[in-house]
Amino acid sequence: MALTYDAAAGLATQDRPGGRLELLVKGARCAACLGKIEREIAAVPGVEAARLNLTTGKLTVATGVRAPSLADLIERLEALGYPAAPYDPGEAAIAADREGRRLILALGVAAFGAGNAMMFSVPLWAGLFGQELGESTRTFMQWASGLIGAPCALYAGMPFFQSAWRSLRKGRANMDVPISIGVLLTLAISFFEAAIHGRDTYFDAAVSLLLLLLVGRYLDHRLRSRARGAAADLLALQSPLATLLGADGERRVPVGEIGVGDELLVRPGERLPVDGVVESGVSSFDNALLTGETAPQPVKAGDVAHAGALNLTGALRLRATAASADSAVAAIARLVEAGAQTRSRYVRLADKAAALYVPVVHSLAAATFIGGWILGLGPLEALLRAVAVLIITCPCALGLAVPAVQITASSRLFRQGVLVKSGAALERLAEIDHVVFDKTGVLTLGRPSLEGADPRDVALAAPLARASSHPLARALAAAGPDRPMAQDTVETAGQGIEGRIDGRRARLGRAEFAGVEGVASGETELWFALEDREPVRFTFRDSLRPDARQSLEALWARRITVEILSGDLPGPVAEAAGALGLKAWAAALTPAGKAAAVRQRQAGGRKVLMVGDGLNDAAALAGAHAAMAPGTALDASQNAADLVFSGESLGAVVLAIDVARAARRRALENFGFSALYNLVAGPMAMLGLVNPFVAALAMSGSSLIVTLNALRMNTAGGRK
Amino acid sequence: MNIIFLLAPFSILLALIGLAGFWWAVRNGQYDDPAGDASRILLDDAQDVPEPPL
Incomplete structure (x- = not known):
């Protein structure tokens, strides 16, 4: 294939008559898929080149003057066995891509700065231990270290400075505030020391601190962007194309283009793309994901039909009564949004730690400066010791403590078929003490x-x-x-x-x-x-799912209470509850009723995990403290959930809770270790026992211990 | 000892070249699709390989 390496990026800028189309392809995982898709799409008339990004699932197609339509390409891909959808990257996705690149660059610059500043620091450290080092050589080394280290630290520190500034403007202090103050103060004092031919400069410490913190920051970003990619997949693939019946016969169009009054053909096995009225045809609908009802609902001409229902038996002609954005699904999406807002008030572990840490350390540094001056150290020596306190207690271990644990925990869950969407989700999941199950499709196979x-x-x-x-x-x-x-x-x-x-x-x-x-x-x-x-x-x-009973017993053994909230009729719900030995259940609930029930439990002080798959669960999922959905769930529900599990086993719920709790334990251990370390290092710095060599050792040592503790996640609690 | 005034800048220059290379690679999108690049090497270029005689 006549494609250069950078085909995808180059297509955008090259001066060519044709355009460029982007699609999201699902299910391509291997070299063979990649080869097949690129070959087949490149063979479509009008296509000049095609390149698939296997990491993101994005297919970029360069078209000639006579471009094929998106629908043609999607049908070709579907014939190959890969569902596809038009890809329209939102502002958020583009910004996140840019942030990822920015972090990699900052990481590279910090690594360069740390290595090269340290090259000049090693002779300086040797000088601290009685080796001969003339004053002029020492000053040369200090300036060399500073001229390399400081610009790198300023560049690599930008993500932290910006975040600290944003947080300060809102009148709060997050973890980036002490980091930024520590780094900037360290650089300033070190330059001052070098200028007056002093002994202690900390340029290497400032850069390597940023390097270690950037590793944590990058891991966190990776976790979030992978989950967001999966969510975008789901959203885009909801129902990619609908069959429009126009004057010129059947036409496949993207769902977004359907207008009110359009006539559509819905074949058996397809989901209804929009709300509408049945014009002709007889069939039955599977509403399990919409309402939780198990029994198929018969439909005939004149019946009102809602988007998301699955057409089972016969082909139907449908007159659209709402556009895609105004359909019944959209109403539920608004409920979901409201629920998600309550959840965003959750304060993450690291920020809780920062709220404790910042005032303590900063008043300690201030006390060192004032106390030292009063006790007769002289203003310069007192200031140096205060800065040493800030540097040595700089929350390096704190910055790494949580992301390192969460990335290990979520990749472990990923291997077991559970997708974690964010680190905060794991933290919330660890706190739950009550599980609400939907019946259809969750406790049962659906x-x-x-x-x-x-x-x-x-x-x-x-x-x-x-x-x-x-x-x-x-x-x-x-x-x-x-x-x-x-x-x-x-x-x-x-x-x-x-x-x-x-x-x-x-x-x-x-x-x-x-x-x-x-x-x-x-x-x-x-x-x-x-x-x-x-x-x-x-x-x-x-x-029922084969291990439903077993999983519930495992939850009870962990002192977690369980109940069923279902939209199905009381009969089948009572039967399922009876078979599972459950006394707490409610049936025939509306979507709003479910959300209200969950809210009520939480108002009573319970931390609720909602496990649901239907559109009727989406609002409850978004409002619950933590939420899980099976991979078979409707996309709106998967989007509202924090975790998505695949496979037939409900054991994934128990496993996810176990791993989340283990992760919380590890993170708290890491915080405990950091506190202990600061308890020793803080007074040492106040007494003037810290020099640049000790600072470098202490900082990398504590980060290493925290990271190693996080890696224990991989083996803790037994692996299957 | 004067050699250090040659060697130190020289070592930094070498490191800067490495940094510039890394910079170029990131901006050029070489870290955008690690999974695809790992797989692409396994693909045979159909045009270059003649059909095996039967």
């Missing part, structure tokens, strides 16, 4: 399975069931033996399926369709009639 049927009947009906894509028929087919599919099958939407099994006519579907008179057909049953046999009934229900 899909029907056959219940108590005669295996011989199942074996007879399975060949016909295999021909249908209705979820009940699929469950029946899965329960039956592997036999060839029935012949001459005809499916009647909303009714059932008819065909020939070994030459005998058979019907599967609603009661009246199977020829049973006078029976009210429920939505969780199928009737099967074979030519010469009595019709039989199959009933289905949503089965």
Whole structure:
């Protein structure tokens, strides 16, 4: 392929007649996917080059004069087996990319400065231990160290200075305030010392302090941007394209382009892109993610339909009554936003520590200066000791204490299939003492399975069931033996399926369709009639996740209380609660009702973890102290949740709580160690026992210990 | 001892070259897709390899 290394970046600036399209591709993970996607997309007429970023999943396509439409490219990618969506980077995403680069550059400059300033500091340290070092050589070394160290420190410190300034302007002091004051004061005093041919300069200490802190800062940034990438994925892939029925036939358009009054075609298996009224067609909807209801809801012409419902059996023509942004989903999104605001008031561990640390250390330094002067040290020596207090107690270990633990904890969870969206999420998760579960799709698998049927009947009906894509028929087919599919099958939407099994006519579907008179057909049953046999009934229900009971017991063992809040009818909820040995449950709740219930628990002093998957859970997820969603959840819910877990096992909830609690323990240990270190180092600096060599040793030593303690996260608590 | 006045600036110059290289690499987007670059090396360039005779 005739692509140079920097194709993606170069495409933007090169003077070319065509344009550039960006898409988000999901599921590409390996070299083979990468090769296939780039080859196939480059072969589309009108495409000049394509380049996929495997880290972010972003596909950049350079187009010629006659550009293909986005919809064409998305369909081609979907045919290859990779769902895709148009990518429109928001302001926030662009700013975050820029911040990432800025941090890497600052890190590189700090590493350069630390190494080279230290090169001149080593002879100075040797001089401290009685080695011969003439005054002129010492001054030369000090100036060399300063001229390299100071500019690097000023550049690398910018992220800290800016954040400290922002925080000071709001009248608060975050962790960056003592860091900035410490670094700037250290540089100023060191230059002063070098100018008066003094002994102690701390240029190397200032830069290496920033280097260590930048490592922590960069780890934190990585954690957040990975989670944000995953969230953007979900949002973009909600329902990428809809089929618009226009005067010129069918057309696939991005959902955002649908207007009120447009006529749409929704095929079986697709989600409704917007709210609308059914114009024609018969089908049933799976509302499990919208309302938590398990039973499919039959729909016919004239019915009102809400965005997010899954169309099950027949093709429908839909007249849009709202644009994508105004659909029912958007109303819930507003509830989510309100919930997220309450959560943002949470104060992070590191900031709590800073609130304690800043006044103590700064009054200690002030006391050293004033006390030293009064006790007859002279103003210069008193000032030097006060600065030494600031340098040696500078919160290097504090700055690393939390991010190092959280990145280790979240990568451990990531390996087990749990995505952590932010460090703050882990901190909040560690505090919870009450878990609220949604029923459908969380405690249960969210899909029907056959219940108590005669295996011989199942074996007879399975060949016909295999021909249908209705979820009940699929469950029946899965329960039956592997036999060839029935012949001459005809499916009647909303009714059932008819065909020939070994030459005998058979019907599967609603009661009246199977020829049973006078029976009210429920939505969780199928009737099967074979030519010469009595019709039989199959009933289905949503089965519990295999380890649901076990996981709840594990939660009880950790003194965490559990309850179910469901939007489903009381019958199925009571049944599930009974099977799990749970007494606390509530059913038939509206989305607002769920959120209110969670808020009420929290007002009573409980720290609630909400585990939910539906759109009706999104508001409760956003309002809870911590929130988890399964990977099968609707995107709005995954966005509202702090953690997303994949797989069929509910054990992920227990694991996440365990890891979060272990991470909190490690972080507190680190704080304890930092406090102990400062308790020893502070008085030493006040007494004038600290020189630049001791400062360098103490600083890197304490950071190393904190980082090593964080790495214990990888093994603590047993690994599976 | 005077040699130090040559060696010290020289060592800094070398380090500066390294820093400039790093700067260039970051701004050039070489750290933007570590996973893709690791995989790309495994891809055979289809045009360069002749079809194997059957």
